[in-house]
Amino acid sequence: MAFRNVCVFLFVSLLVASSVNAIADDRERWLALHHAYTAALEAGEYKQAETVAREQFQFAKEHPLPHEEDNVSRQAHSLNQIAGALIPQGDLATAKKLLTQSLEMNVALRGPTSKHLIPILLRLAEVNRQQGQIEEAAETLRQAMRVKEVALTWQKKDEAFVELAELLNAQCAMMIAQREIDDARKTAERAVSIKVPLPDSEQQQLAINLSQLGSLLRDQGESAQAVSCLEEARIRYGKVADADRAKFANCLEHLASLYREAGRDQDAEKVEAQLESVRAADSQRA
Numbered sequence: 001m002a003f004r005n006v007c008v009f010l011f012v013s014l015l016v017a018s019s020v021n022a023i024a025d026d027r028e029r030w031l032a033l034h035h036a037y038t039a040a041l042e043a044g045e046y047k048q049a050e051t052v053a054r055e056q057f058q059f060a061k062e063h064p065l066p067h068e069e070d071n072v073s074r075q076a077h078s079l080n081q082i083a084g085a086l087i088p089q090g091d092l093a094t095a096k097k098l099l100t101q102s103l104e105m106n107v108a109l110r111g112p113t114s115k116h117l118i119p120i121l122l123r124l125a126e127v128n129r130q131q132g133q134i135e136e137a138a139e140t141l142r143q144a145m146r147v148k149e150v151a152l153t154w155q156k157k158d159e160a161f162v163e164l165a166e167l168l169n170a171q172c173a174m175m176i177a178q179r180e181i182d183d184a185r186k187t188a189e190r191a192v193s194i195k196v197p198l199p200d201s202e203q204q205q206l207a208i209n210l211s212q213l214g215s216l217l218r219d220q221g222e223s224a225q226a227v228s229c230l231e232e233a234r235i236r237y238g239k240v241a242d243a244d245r246a247k248f249a250n251c252l253e254h255l256a257s258l259y260r261e262a263g264r265d266q267d268a269e270k271v272e273a274q275l276e277s278v279r280a281a282d283s284q285r286a
Contacts, residue, residue, distance in 0.1 A: 030059065030074070036052045041085065046086075053078055072109050073109060079102040080098070087127060113147050115151040124140050125144065125170060128140055137174060158196040168190055176209065176213065181217065185213055188209050204243060207236035211230060213226075214233060252275040
């Protein structure tokens, strides 16, 4: 009897060890595919990234994990990755279908207020925008913001506020496109109030939004508010390592003009000097 118990114990131990090793191998393969996808995407090899993401999706189906929710999570993630590679290839219809499927899977798995929905909603809104479906894109961003407001009740790390800035920037750009100037200004002000360091992509998008708002407010005769927006845009552009010089120059040109109109000639001269510097640097690069 003792011998039989020992044999059973050894057999079960081998099964457990084998299962653990298989899971470890699966995770290594999963991570390898994830890194390959990221590398291809960053290199602009979108077709290759799509191929890797589709392989990742198939791998998730053929190598299930012990818990079903983990399998659903993996498959939903892979669909999101495929969509991310399809968008720059111009296949927006398929990307939208996959993102919608990924969103539905995540809602069923995690609930309608999960923070994991936000990146999917942001990407889906961008697809809607590129398809010219502006109101649908705006509603998708509003849904993402509702989810984010819930998440902010407990999220305190810097990356949570970087994501908030990304969402606010996307909303502001959409409001500008819809000529909802007052709402766009308030949204931009909230983005400006974020204190954590922002990546260059979000700093520049915030600068672009503020600069566009400044131009629109000037056209409406709101010179003081226009100056405020353009001044903040100037600061934000200055924080970006490789700012879009044409857009930066346009911002400075409008700001200098408003300073001249207000009789602030010394301020105008400083901005004009910076404008010449930006244009000179742009000429050297060309």
